[in-house]
Amino acid sequence: xxxxxxxxxxxxxxxxxxxxxxxxxxxxxxxxxxxxxxxxxxxxxxxxxxxxxxxxxxxxxxxxxxxxxxxxxxxxxxxxxxxxxxxxxxxxxxxxxxxxxxxxxxxxxxxxxxxxxxxxxxxxxxxxxxxxxxxxxxxxxxxxxxxxxxxxxxxxxxxxxxxxxxxxxxxxxxxxxxxxxxxxxxxxxxxxxxxxxxxxxxxxxxxxxxxxxxxxxxxxxxxxxxxxxxxxxxxxxxxxxxxxxxxxxxxxxxxxxxxxxxxxxxxxxxxxxxxxxxxxxxxxxxxxxxxxxxxxxxx
Amino acid sequence: xxxxxxxxxxxxxxxxxxxxxxxxxxxxxxxxxxxxxxxxxxxxxxxxxxxxxxxxxxxxxxxxxxxxxxxxxxxxxxxxxxxxxxxxxxxxxxxxxxxxxxxxxxxxxxxxxxxxxxxxxxxxxxxxxxxxxxxxxxxxxxxxxxxxxxxxxxxxxxxxxxxxxxxxxxxxxxxxxxxxxxxxxxxxxxxxxxxxxxxxxxxxxxxxxxxxxxxxxxxxxxxxxxxxxxxxxxxxxxxxxxxxxxxxxxxxxxxxxxxxxxxxxxxxxxxxxxxxxxxxxxxxxxxxxxxxxxxxxxxxxxxxxxxxxxxxxxxxxx
Numbered sequence: 001x002x003x004x005x006x007x008x009x010x011x012x013x014x015x016x017x018x019x020x021x022x023x024x025x026x027x028x029x030x031x032x033x034x035x036x037x038x039x040x041x042x043x044x045x046x047x048x049x050x051x052x053x054x055x056x057x058x059x060x061x062x063x064x065x066x067x068x069x070x071x072x073x074x075x076x077x078x079x080x081x082x083x084x085x086x087x088x089x090x091x092x093x094x095x096x097x098x099x100x101x102x103x104x105x106x107x108x109x110x111x112x113x114x115x116x117x118x119x120x121x122x123x124x125x126x127x128x129x130x131x132x133x134x135x136x137x138x139x140x141x142x143x144x145x146x147x148x149x150x151x152x153x154x155x156x157x158x159x160x161x162x163x164x165x166x167x168x169x170x171x172x173x174x175x176x177x178x179x180x181x182x183x184x185x186x187x188x189x190x191x192x193x194x195x196x197x198x199x200x201x202x203x204x205x206x207x208x209x210x211x212x213x214x215x216x217x218x219x220x221x222x223x224x225x226x227x228x229x230x231x232x233x234x235x236x237x238x239x240x241x242x243x244x245x246x247x248x249x250x251x252x253x254x255x256x257x258x259x260x261x262x263x264x265x266x267x268x269x270x271x272x273x274x275x276x277x278x279x280x281x282x283x284x285x286x287x288x289x290x291x292x293x294x295x296x297x298x299x
Numbered sequence: 300x301x302x303x304x305x306x307x308x309x310x311x312x313x314x315x316x317x318x319x320x321x322x323x324x325x326x327x328x329x330x331x332x333x334x335x336x337x338x339x340x341x342x343x344x345x346x347x348x349x350x351x352x353x354x355x356x357x358x359x360x361x362x363x364x365x366x367x368x369x370x371x372x373x374x375x376x377x378x379x380x381x382x383x384x385x386x387x388x389x390x391x392x393x394x395x396x397x398x399x400x401x402x403x404x405x406x407x408x409x410x411x412x413x414x415x416x417x418x419x420x421x422x423x424x425x426x427x428x429x430x431x432x433x434x435x436x437x438x439x440x441x442x443x444x445x446x447x448x449x450x451x452x453x454x455x456x457x458x459x460x461x462x463x464x465x466x467x468x469x470x471x472x473x474x475x476x477x478x479x480x481x482x483x484x485x486x487x488x489x490x491x492x493x494x495x496x497x498x499x500x501x502x503x504x505x506x507x508x509x510x511x512x513x514x515x516x517x518x519x520x521x522x523x524x525x526x527x528x529x530x531x532x533x534x535x536x537x538x539x540x541x542x543x544x545x546x547x548x549x550x551x552x553x554x555x556x557x558x559x560x561x562x563x564x565x566x567x568x569x570x571x572x573x574x575x576x577x578x579x580x581x582x583x584x585x586x587x588x589x590x591x592x593x594x595x596x597x598x599x600x601x602x603x604x605x606x607x608x609x610x611x612x613x614x615x616x617x
Contacts (some may be wrong), residue, residue: 019448020422020459050443058451065448066460069422071440072448074460076306087440094441280439281413284405291401299396 012048014039019067030207030218031061031128033181038097038126039068041191053094055084057104060135061128061207064099078108081116084123091278092122092267095195102129103141106162110142117171117200122265124194124201127164130209131216138212148215165245168202169238169258175201176241176258180225181208182218183254190256199265221252228255235259304378305344308478310449311427311435313372315365320384322586331586332385334508334559337568340380341537349482351379352537354508358392359399366403371488374408375481376437382536384559386509386588412442419444425456429473433480482538489535491543496529502598503551505577507533507565510557510589517594526598533565541572548575555579555601557594580608587613
């Protein structure tokens, strides 16, 4: 009698997740830390390269999918979350990670960002937040601090920056965290938590730009960041999460601000996706009886 | 927003977009009909990329074209645009249910991972393999052994970006030509437009998309008035059967283009693709569709030599 041999899952290591080319980021760029943490998280979660899809927009950090050995889409400036929402509904068995920068996600992509959170789409969104437009050589971004001198604001910015943490909590994201590339171990845990979370997970990550942002440097964050778990924070307390999310100054909290696991993700609410597997693999067409019923209805 | 069309073409992801033309938004009467978006879709997005554009000629055609275009874009991995208009999308007509074919063949093209996985080619999969047809192997994300990255930036056969290599003009040219070459394969699959009516008609009314019905009715009224008219209705706009159109129109006695816009968008497109400049134009851009007598009056005026461009005045009915 034939025996069914269960194919053993090959253990994927960080080395296996290396992409076809090396990053072209500046030496010392925070994005190296995010790439390393993401690889570590995928390996520790025991995921295979084909089970993960990374989706990005445009920017230095949006080049990330090309440096990772998973399925990837390098799309349009600001549109990564919209594309990822479509991909998630087309194949809800994929683990989808959206990667990009603050300009891409909080600027031009602000609309998609807010509505993906409102819908609680099952995505993990890692924003490499360096508070400047790096790829275009240093202009003001939506998270640049007020007064910052950049190429586009030579006399200092007059605008207030966006604060993605309370924005995300208010908009309906169900996992809201902030990481720092100077805290790799914590960052890996935050990404793992986000990828395991069923729903929209934001991991805003301080990823300092060594070339165009001389205000918010690695040293700047090293001196100010404090881990939420050391501050006695309860991530299930909405008011506490909002309050901690608004802190900015001598103490800047990093870690998990908010987690609300009880809300179903968008794909779980879509009856069509309940059974029958991913849409992408289903046969197309209209069954004759359904077609006839439609015609009868119109007659 | 049309940047996404270029993205689909670049990443070679099939997509069907439906543009229901109206005089708007932002340009007038968005609740009324117009054939004003031809040049919008011809040039939608930035740069050059392969696309298919088709204008349905009646309401049943809207139903028929959708699966036809899906099959084409799946095969050629490029965007396809249906250029409908308010007259069709919000119009009504009685149709025979037998005309609605629900069991059309669906052809997704060769997609690895759609009907079972192929043999894994770990690391060696060339998503953008340069081929004679321009069509490259496609694998669905999630398929084991075919991991790859798709990108809007120019890329090599394996998907690796080349836009930041200072710079690789040869690779860019090769992949660009590969993508554009796909259009050569589309044209033979599209039916060429055919002349409706007598080949020696006094006047040939050229229309595109939704004006077919009203032109055909105008032909009957013209016949009643002793004027023999024919009709060439163009449905597939890109790629265009330019040679077939030239061979038909070159023997026509008088060519008049009928369209629902101000600037003669189709007339300009036809001239750019075929060199044919029409003898007369009947245009309407007041938000309302043509009535048959508008075209009849236009033909009479043009045949009488009183004008080359006839713009009917729509009667206000209270």
